[in-house]
Amino acid sequence: MVEVWVDPDWYAVQQTAEACPSAGVPDVVVVRRSVVMVGRPSGSLGVRPEVDAGADSAVSRRHAQLTSDGTRWWIEDLGSSNGTYVGVVGEPLPTQALTPGQRVEIDRDDRIYVGAWTRLVLRQATAAERAGQG
Template identity: 40%
Template sequence: SAPPPAPRDSGPIPRRDVAPRRLVVTTGPLRGTTVPLGGSAVLIGRAPSCTLVLDDDYSSSRHARIYPEGGRWYVEDLGSTNGTYVGRERINGPTPITVGSQVKVGQSTLELQR
């Protein structure tokens, strides 16, 4: 007998479906917190004006920002005391990140997810 027809959606995944849709706190005081990603920057730090407010003595008031530009996402340290890390590397300047990237801010680890 003939094999069943392939599902219609088995073709290549369109680029937009690979884009991260949320930022999830995977370790730290806010573990489990999810921030939806749209077309605007996410400001991370202790200040009440931040998008993601960290209750963390190791993070600065305006610690880092994650933002979209030209179809990609970047993380940038905003002159924090303890630095921002992607994986184990301390970043200097805007750094591209993708789905699965681990961003460390203070005691918290953030991950871009679909």
């Protein structure tokens, strides 16, 4: 599962004139493939990312890619305009973007930051979600 959050703390350190939407419950994306793209959709360009962060215009159309071997996950920036950042819960927000093309393993307490306010959290599905009830 990928949770797509509006993160006011991440927004506060970005230099953007765009207004930050209200933070609330995350959008939850069920991931059923071992490779998924994070980005903003574009019908005219045929871009349909599995993890849609389209509400945040600072997210590139093809921003990043998540890859799994069935047990572990990695994130890779796909040459985005505003970078992909990985931080750890309880630590200061990250300030160094990933090098485009660099694959970084994601640990349980890692958070992925993209765009002006978007935070991504990878997690296991709950029993109810696996049963199709969540």
